[in-house]
Amino acid sequence: MTEPLLQVQDLHKHYREGRTTIHAVNGVSFDVYPGEAVGLVGESGCGKTTTARCILRLEEVTRGRILFQGTDLTALPRSRIRARRKDFQMVFQDPNESLNPRFSVRRTLREPLQLHGLYSSDAQLDEAILRVNLEPEHLGRLPHQLSGGQKQRVGVARAIMTTPRLVILDEPTSSLDMSLRIHVIVLLKRLQREFNLSYIYISHDLSTIRHLCDRVMVMYLGRIVEEGRTAAVFDDPTHVYTKALLSAIPIPDPTLKRSRILLKGETPTARVLMAGCSLQDRCGFVLDECRQPVPEYDLGDGHRVACRLAREHPGFQTAA
């Protein structure tokens, strides 16, 4: 089998805030293979962006290893990281973080090419801007002269300029209408096929995840609670959090009345590390055993779930 492009091993990231600690990420491990699109979904504040920032070394990890093509990025000096930036790129959740407010779109797109000696002519920039359904006239604009969705598309165009190996996209299409979203997904899929690009796609837009990603990971309070092939997780959600999440998606049909699995109360604070399942106080199916550390159950074909309900899943009996 091929080697993974990226291996995240037991990643922890804690922030100090005054006298307390925020446990933003608590032991996340996963692999991304070349040419694979992996979705990362989960509640707001569960640690998705933090995970991404740790992978790119925009944050120092508290514990854990990040292996990119076998090299541990957490142990590399910063100067060496910069040289490898060509190979991993990020589209930030806040487009203003991807775009320098004083740079024209032209400069934003040209700079990564020049930095890595890939620039030959401005025709490359025209092509790049057209790929995301903007027009060459937008090259002359500054970020504040673009709409929200236009800025987002410039962010995507910039990230793929150098044809990296891995692109982490953090909510890259949240300000796009559905039609443009489809264009972006189709573009990403094409690059994935042509250049064997890998993606980590972070989004609350589960329908985009469903159509783009080969695998999906569901995060809750700093941990991955369910992962598997996208179809398996969406059609057969097993963790109570995944079930609640999927049942809350608004469906564009005003005549439809749906039943939802509602979680009780609010997300607990990331200040205290909980023993056992982090959903225990909000779950309608909670038993005493959920207050003990929860093992990860294997349902076959990479579908793994940290919830006791997985034992009732037919896949569990066969995999065991």
Add this chain to the structure above:
Amino acid sequence: MAEPLLRIRSLRLDIEDHDRSRAVLLDVNFDVMPNEVMGLVGESGSGKTMTALTVMRLLPPAARASAGQIDFGGQNLLSLPESGMRQVRGSKIAMIFQNPRAALNPLMRAGDQVARALMLHQGLTRPEARRASIDLLRHVGISDAEARARAYPHQLSGGMAQRVLIAIMLACRPALLIADEPTTGLDVTIQAQIFELIKKVQAETGASLLLITHDLGVVSEVCQRVAVMYAGQIMEQAGVRDLFQRPSHPYTERLLGSILRVDQAAELDTTRAIAFASIDYDSAGCRFANRCPDVLDVCWAERPAACWLGDDHVVFCHLRSEGQP
């Protein structure tokens, strides 16, 4: 029918860009009725944010509202002096911006920003406002609100920053809330919670909401009426059920046709999307003509007139005015 709370008529907005000016909004008409949720949807770059900023009179320097009027509370906001506008902004019309972090003050703790709004708009004293701000933060689903209130914007996740902004807006108790994609970046469970909250506030205060969003699922669940915008023009406006059941503008049809549903996995290709073509802002005809699959000769030459398909369903399309169903 009741008087509209907000009435926009023949609005035109020109933006200067590299010594050329173009009508980024042209002949925009729509109403927001008292105590309703009105949706504004449309392509990225079609002018939704500009419409909202025109109402708030917070336009960038390059932009100018050159025609039309915006009636609110018996006044035309476009001719109000800035001092009068300051009294409207915040206390009568409040807006949640598309980019939450940019709208928050980076140097001020989240809780203080909510408390300040409470002092300013509800006349609370500082200690009262402090207590009420924690309650509001909890209300918008921020766990551990007491501690989070002390965080600066950069210490909050994207979705938390968004909710702080919603809390500020609720603190203002305005008659009209304008929310520009208030729940992007929020997961669907919190999104549902926020809309419940907005509906509750609406019921309590009788406020109206103008909701700008790309999420047609949200539109279908929260809005009573919707306006569909394309290239700075309203293409169609209808009650929400009507729009979903009887989309009558080719753009609306395409927009609804491009919805991806989670409960349906499909092989994806761009035939589901609207083919891309640049927008001709100088066209004398319909701005959608060059992307319209059913285009007629007249579409290139003349702007379509309003065609009423019902009391509250209007479409701007030559195909309809030519009498086709």
